[in-house]
Amino acid sequence: MGDERIGVVGAGILGLAVARELARTRPGAKVTVLEKEDRVAAHQTGHNSGVVHAGLYYTPGSLKARLCREGVALLKEYCAEHGITYDECGKLVIASYDGERDRLAAIFDKATRNGVPGLREVDRAGLREIEPHAEGVAAVHSPHTAIVDFTQVAQAYAKDLEDLGGSVLLRHPVRAIRTRASKVQVIAGDKRLFTFDRLVVCAGLTGDAVARMAGRPGDVRIIPFRGEFYRLGERARPLVRGLIYPVPDPRYPFLGVHLTKRVDGEVLAGPNAVLALSREGYRWRDVRPADLRDILTWPGSPRLAARHWRTGVKEVWGSLVKRAFVAEARRYVPELTATDLTQAPGGVRAQAVDRRGELVDDFAIDTSDRIVLVRNAPSPAATSSLAIAKYVVERAVTA
Numbered sequence: 001m002g003d004e005r006i007g008v009v010g011a012g013i014l015g016l017a018v019a020r021e022l023a024r025t026r027p028g029a030k031v032t033v034l035e036k037e038d039r040v041a042a043h044q045t046g047h048n049s050g051v052v053h054a055g056l057y058y059t060p061g062s063l064k065a066r067l068c069r070e071g072v073a074l075l076k077e078y079c080a081e082h083g084i085t086y087d088e089c090g091k092l093v094i095a096s097y098d099g100e101r102d103r104l105a106a107i108f109d110k111a112t113r114n115g116v117p118g119l120r121e122v123d124r125a126g127l128r129e130i131e132p133h134a135e136g137v138a139a140v141h142s143p144h145t146a147i148v149d150f151t152q153v154a155q156a157y158a159k160d161l162e163d164l165g166g167s168v169l170l171r172h173p174v175r176a177i178r179t180r181a182s183k184v185q186v187i188a189g190d191k192r193l194f195t196f197d198r199l200v201v202c203a204g205l206t207g208d209a210v211a212r213m214a215g216r217p218g219d220v221r222i223i224p225f226r227g228e229f230y231r232l233g234e235r236a237r238p239l240v241r242g243l244i245y246p247v248p249d250p251r252y253p254f255l256g257v258h259l260t261k262r263v264d265g266e267v268l269a270g271p272n273a274v275l276a277l278s279r280e281g282y283r284w285r286d287v288r289p290a291d292l293r294d295i296l297t298w299p300g301s302p303r304l305a306a307r308h309w310r311t312g313v314k315e316v317w318g319s320l321v322k323r324a325f326v327a328e329a330r331r332y333v334p335e336l337t338a339t340d341l342t343q344a345p346g347g348v349r350a351q352a353v354d355r356r357g358e359l360v361d362d363f364a365i366d367t368s369d370r371i372v373l374v375r376n377a378p379s380p381a382a383t384s385s386l387a388i389a390k391y392v393v394e395r396a397v398t399a
Helices: 013-025 063-082 098-113 124-130 150-163 204-213 289-297 300-320 322-330 385-396
Strands: 005-009 030-034 091-095 120-123 138-142 167-169 174-180 183-188 192-196 198-201 220-232 243-246 258-261 267-270 341-354 364-368 371-376
Touching: 005 013, 005 183, 005 192, 013 030, 013 150, 013 198, 013 385, 030 150, 030 192, 063 150, 063 385, 091 098, 091 124, 098 120, 098 138, 120 124, 124 138, 150 167, 174 204, 183 198, 198 204, 204 220, 204 341, 204 371, 220 289, 220 300, 220 322, 267 322, 267 341, 289 300, 300 322, 300 341, 322 341, 341 371, 364 385, 371 385
Parallel strands: 005 030, 005 198, 030 167, 091 243, 198 371
Antiparallel strands: 091 138, 120 138, 174 183, 183 192, 220 267, 220 341, 243 258, 258 267, 364 371
16 A cells, blocks of 8 residues: 555545545555646635535435535534634525425425434524524524635645645646556646556546546536626625525525625625536636537436426526526515625536436445546535545545
């Protein structure tokens, strides 16, 4: 093991967590992270709202549910040890009308079975005690749901890795992967050749493209969905104490427009979920023909569109028309006005879609020979990063 060389593709929070865990648990192994950007946490990690999810929504017994609950405990402990702000500001999931009560009850049941601590159901008066400016007929309160700066966490993981003798090579996009005998060869950066004993791919938005390079295309394709945010102005920030969420539609892994306090004191409204026109399409004008061709030619894409086109039209309308976006936020905090919201940077979610057009809900991690592929790791992957890293190292990266 002392001469073992392990490569990790991707310096988002998950790739860095895996690399750190490898360096920590495999003494003498040389761990190298290859990252195409000029910094760590450049994409999904650095473009989310910073919520540490408690495990309210996930199917009990699923990988998401198990690793989220384990990950919360590990992340909270890690932040305390490293002096990273971790604020248990709490979260309300609000039913805005009576027809949502059954779905709210289902969330409470799932969360209880997942072992989420401190949960309680509250009525209109109860939710107003927690969030005085919020409106709804009932809510589930999760007092230990927290917020953190995930970019800061990822940077701390990178420092840990380097302290353990590993390295993060920036501006090193992967260009080719081939298996030779008992080794994995990777060409990255300026045609530099790396030879590894094992390779772990945590490439997020480009994960399926890297999998195809490795000759393991699989049965899913990453479809990028852009989430757009607005920032609340100074007048409106006091209207939100913690996290205010709608009851999500169970057909989708997206949670709907919500209001999110951040550790820097800002409050965000969003995100929506619209199809991005490139893997890193943070704006409507970010169009990459090769990415768009990949999206549109995947057999699951037209099936997904045929099944959910009405919801897609609604999301696009909310993206293009600010008043529609504001109306969604006002369902939960009626005092908000359009002048309270200004555009904030958005993010892009790497969502795996199978050939049938189904959105893959659970984490998906495959291993074949000496290559491990993290095929689907959307939210709560950041929350679960330390737990996913342990899972990958203990099960997928065998001795």
